[in-house]
Amino acid sequence: MLNSLKPALIGQPQLKALPPLSLYIHFPWCEKKCPYCDFNSHQVKDRSENSKNGQGFDEARYINALIADLETELPRTWGRQVHSIFIGGGTPSLLSPEGMDYLLSAVRARVNLEPNCEITMEANPGSVEAEKFAAFAKSGINRVSLGIQSFQDAQLKALGRIHNGNEAKRAIEIALQHFKSVNLDLMYGLPNQSLEAAKADIETALSFKTPHLSFYNLTLEPNTYFANFPPKLPNEDEIDAIFEQNLALLEAAGYRRYEVSAYAKKDQECKHNLNYWRFGDYIGIGAGAHGKVSLPDKITRQVRERHPETYMQAMESKGNALIESKEIDAKDLPFEFMLNALRLTDGVDTVTFGERTGLPLNVVAKGLDEASKKGLLDSNPNKLKATEQGLRYLNNLQEMFL
Structure with missing residues (x-):
């Protein structure tokens, strides 16, 4: 053929029919910018500075901007059902339970969510609290993605992470108590990582029996600290050996590789990411968020203002934070x-x-x-x-x- x-x-x-529609919400703050990270994330200010929640950002102001941003997309997506929501960052788990509940309530009031809509929140193990996770679950979060990266303190320190191995394990245990689905993000090809150390990380992750794992190679992205000051990484043969070893361990434990870096137990694939990979549509709101929306005769992309302050100012002054909106050729x-x-x-x-x-x-x-x-x-x-x-x-x- x-x-x-x-x-x-x-x-x-x-287009004879429009594809499934998802919603991506970007939360741009984190407690510490990791040296390998090229995402749109900004380290929070000193916790004593001008912030009701003590985190150096105006939570209410940002959430109100997100809601206004969502409203600008409604005319183009009216009547379409949203089948998944992904709250990424940054570290969305820095939001207060009250803020998260207000945000998700506002979303439900404006868009038609599919029954049992998958609602994912990214979380840093260093910001996990049992009471907070319980409140997030009550607000409607039913899937959490934990940025574990490694369980070994030396590796976590080399990666600039704010948590240690024990905190990572505790975060997983708390997440499993409160959420229907839990994903663990793990990296390989870490600075000076041995085959044995990589095996230990995967075996520790597998011991928790979470339904989903992301397992991806550390790469040196442009405009990051690591790009300018590269650490000593394993060579290509060593990285291949780590991947093959850990792929075998994952498969033996019942995880199927369904995407280049994603592994899941049966029927536990991430619906939101599957929609991306199948070229579905998604509304993207928040600082620096990207969106893709199809119409019968064209497919469009949008990009928002990248810096949180500029984004909020644009929403407040113009009612729109788009810096680019174009039809894909x-x-x-x-x-x-x-x-x-x-x-x-x-x-x-x-x-x-x-x-x-x-x-x-x-x-x-x-x-x-x-x-x-x-x-x-x-x-x-x-x-x-x-x-x-x-x-x-x-x-x-x-x-x-x-």
Whole structure:
């Protein structure tokens, strides 16, 4: 089937149905900026400074800006059901229980949430408190993602984390008591990390039997402290050995790798992230948030003001914090789709390409043929799916659709 496809000229997208819709809420503050982090996060001020909650940020002001921001998106998404919410950061667990409850109540009053909507909150183990987590659960949070990274104190110190190994374990125990689903974020390829140390981290994580694990390689991102002052990391062969070892441990414990860096027990995949990877739609509100919303004849992207203060000022003075709102050019849609979909180990059905881009599959015929010949793409005519080699060299595979 792949060889029978002929390239076509790319015209305007025509969507027969709109994809699922999610909501992303960005909380831009954290207690300490990690040296590897390139996310839009800002270290909180001294806790004694001008803050009702003692955290150096005006919680009420920011939440009011978020609610106003959400309202600006309602005309474009009216009547569509939201099937997942992800509150990321930064460290959203720095919010007060009262603030979280007010925010989620405001969201429910403005958008139609799917029954049993997945609502995820990211949390730093160093900011976990039992009473606070109980209150977050009562507010509607049903999934928490803990930024563990490692259980070893020396590694955590090298990564600039504010928690230690014992605090990480305690945070997991508290989270499991209060939330339906818990994800653990773990890194590998850490400064001076040995094969044995990486194994110990995974084995400790597995002992908690959480339904979901994220396991990803530490990379030196531009404009981070580590990029300017790189630590000594394991070489490529050592990193490969760590990955293969820990992949085997994860699979033996009943976790299936369903995305490049994501592992889940049966039916415990993250709905929100699956929507991203399947090229679904998402409203993005908050400082620096990105959004993607489809209409029948076009697909649009938005970007908000990045700095928290500038974002709040824009919402208060203009009622809008957008710094960019544009239609995605039809010629860029194939790459954007493949950039996401090929991360999934099961790939996606070929029909999904047309459903989500509004374009015929033959616009990517050249890339499909080249990738298949190089052994990077599965030859199943009903799937767009990377082979094991394709997942290993994912960047090369994705670039074939630029």
